[in-house]
Amino acid sequence: MSAASKIPALVSGAVSFHEQGITGKEVTIAIMDSGLAPHKEIENKRILTFEDFVSDRKILYDDYSHGTHVAGIAAAKKIGIAPDCNLVILKVLDNRGNSETDLLIHAIKWILSHHIMYNIRIVNISIGGNSEELRHENNRLNVWIKKLWDQDIIVCCSAGNNGPTPGSISAPGNCREVITVGSYDGQHFSSAGPLRPYITKPELVAPGYHILSLKPNEGYTVKSGTSMSVPFISGYCALLLQIRPHFSNDEVKMHLMDSAYNVPYLPYNMQGAGIVNLDRLLTTQI
Numbered sequence: 001m002s003a004a005s006k007i008p009a010l011v012s013g014a015v016s017f018h019e020q021g022i023t024g025k026e027v028t029i030a031i032m033d034s035g036l037a038p039h040k041e042i043e044n045k046r047i048l049t050f051e052d053f054v055s056d057r058k059i060l061y062d063d064y065s066h067g068t069h070v071a072g073i074a075a076a077k078k079i080g081i082a083p084d085c086n087l088v089i090l091k092v093l094d095n096r097g098n099s100e101t102d103l104l105i106h107a108i109k110w111i112l113s114h115h116i117m118y119n120i121r122i123v124n125i126s127i128g129g130n131s132e133e134l135r136h137e138n139n140r141l142n143v144w145i146k147k148l149w150d151q152d153i154i155v156c157c158s159a160g161n162n163g164p165t166p167g168s169i170s171a172p173g174n175c176r177e178v179i180t181v182g183s184y185d186g187q188h189f190s191s192a193g194p195l196r197p198y199i200t201k202p203e204l205v206a207p208g209y210h211i212l213s214l215k216p217n218e219g220y221t222v223k224s225g226t227s228m229s230v231p232f233i234s235g236y237c238a239l240l241l242q243i244r245p246h247f248s249n250d251e252v253k254m255h256l257m258d259s260a261y262n263v264p265y266l267p268y269n270m271q272g273a274g275i276v277n278l279d280r281l282l283t284t285q286i
Helices: 066-075 102-119 139-152 226-243 251-258 278-283
Strands: 028-033 047-052 086-091 120-126 154-158 181-182 205-206 211-215 220-224
Touching: 028 066, 028 102, 028 139, 028 226, 047 102, 066 086, 066 211, 066 220, 066 226, 086 102, 102 120, 102 139, 139 154, 154 226, 154 251, 181 226, 205 226, 226 251, 226 278
Parallel strands: 028 086, 028 120, 047 086, 120 154, 154 181, 181 205
Antiparallel strands: 211 220
């Protein structure tokens, strides 16, 4: 696999849909991460609110850079998948990339109380945990994640970077309802299923190795991991919902998986339905 950096809008094929006006307009993605640093590629008017669950600061910032990179993949004006989507930024990771289950649940409760106000249709969670408690599907975090899904909110989660060991998917990616995303070009790190009867984890894969996106101070940088794969899928959801705003989260998940194709030689428990074909996903909906 080449180490050449991948520009999300180009590698996904989203640019051709941007030219048709399919840009995620009027769809809101909530990003639970380390925040967002101000950047010329994400206009202030598209950031509907910033909620800091770590330090309770009011001014937009990102002291870990991870959230800025994730947000850029989904929403950057020039390089992102859904360049006109709106964003709700929820800072749940500290300056070392750490968080706690109670803090994550607090943020989820906030979403449940405010999703109608901000038209939050998608929640991007490019974080995960592997504590003994979190390895069980019905852990406290996943109980609240399921409440998001029950409110018809699409939840996209990372598979984790603990692969290729089978059964290595981290929470909340191990929650049955969510869309769990692995990295098809990160076979050496992307976590693999549990595989259970009628349940595939991950459901989908997306680019995750050497992804170009935003960094604080108006620049660009490259990162790798299934954290980078998730906002590809969140962006695809925003494009689809612009075309079909009345689709339920279950319908969006079904269409994503139906539009995917198999990655040759990648084990089934590392790819699920495979790579989303954006032409197939969106053209059949126009």
